[in-house]
Amino acid sequence: MTFSWLDLPATRVDEAARMLLGWRLTANGVTARLTEVEAYSGLGEDPASHAHRGVTERNRVMFGPAGRLYVYQIYGMHFCANVVCGETGRAAAVLLRAGAVVDGIDLARARRPAARRDSDLAAGPAKLMQMLGLNRAANDTSLLGDGPAVLAPPDSPAGPISAGPRVGVTSAHDVPWRFWITGDPTVSAYRRHTPRKPA
DNA sequence: ATTGAGATGTAG
DNA sequence: TACATCTCAATC
Numbered sequence: 001m002t003f004s005w006l007d008l009p010a011t012r013v014d015e016a017a018r019m020l021l022g023w024r025l026t027a028n029g030v031t032a033r034l035t036e037v038e039a040y041s042g043l044g045e046d047p048a049s050h051a052h053r054g055v056t057e058r059n060r061v062m063f064g065p066a067g068r069l070y071v072y073q074i075y076g077m078h079f080c081a082n083v084v085c086g087e088t089g090r091a092a093a094v095l096l097r098a099g100a101v102v103d104g105i106d107l108a109r110a111r112r113p114a115a116r117r118d119s120d121l122a123a124g125p126a127k128l129m130q131m132l133g134l135n136r137a138a139n140d141t142s143l144l145g146d147g148p149a150v151l152a153p154p155d156s157p158a159g160p161i162s163a164g165p166r167v168g169v170t171s172a173h174d175v176p177w178r179f180w181i182t183g184d185p186t187v188s189a190y191r192r193h194t195p196r197k198p199a
Numbered sequence: 200a201t202t203g204a205g206a207t208g209t210a211g
Numbered sequence: 212t213a214c215a216t217c218t219c220a221a222t223c
C-alpha cells in the first residue's frame with residue numbers, strides 16, 4: 001500500500017518522513033523523486049529543530065497546517081525546503097534533502113551547471129531547490145496542487161529505507177531522523193559538521 | 200577520495 | 212555569532 005496526504009497530520013513526524021520517500025515533487029518544469037529526507041519536531045522535543053524555542057517569524061509556518069512548504073535561507077545564499085507535517089499548532093516538518101530527476105532533465109542540468117553527474121543534480125537540500133528553480137517565494141505555499149510546487153504520492157512504495165543521524169546539525173547526534181532509500185546514488189554524501197574558523 | 204576554507208545574509 | 216550548505220582548490 002502507499003500513503004496519501006490524509007496521513008500527514010496524524011502521523012508522527014519521523015514516520016511521516018519515512019513515508020515521504022519516493023514521493024514526486026514537481027516545480028517549474030522539473031519532477032524529482034524524493035530519495036532522502038530528515039524529520040524535525042519542535043518545542044523542547046528536538047534541540048536541532050528551528051522550532052525548538054517556540055514560534056518566531058522565520059519558523060511560524062512549521063506550526064501551521066500540514067501540506068505546505070517551509071522554506072528558509074541558510075548561510076546567506078542557499079534555500080532549503082520542508083514539508084510541514086503534524087496538526088496545526090504543533091511544529092513538525094520534513095526537510096527535503098535529495099531527489100532523483102524523473103522529468104525535465106534538460107532544465108535541471110541547465111539550473112545546476114556545477115553538477116558533474118545527473119545523480120548530483122539534487123544531492124543536497126539547497127541543490128534540490130536550485131534544480132527546481134525555487135526560493136523564498138515558495139515559503140508558506142501549498143503542495144497540494146495550488147502552489148508553485150506540487151508533491152504527489154508514488155504509484156508504488158519506495159524500496160528499503162536506511163536511517164542515521166541528521167546532517168549538519170550540532171546537537172542531537174544520537175537521533176536517527178535522517179532517512180534515505182537504501183543504495184540510491186542521489187543521496188547526499190554524509191559530511192561531518194565542520195565549524196567555521198573565527199576571523 | 201578526502202579535506203579545508205570562503206562566500207554570503209539574517210535570525211536570535 | 213552561529214547557521215538543517217555548496218563549490219573549488221589542494222592534497223592524499
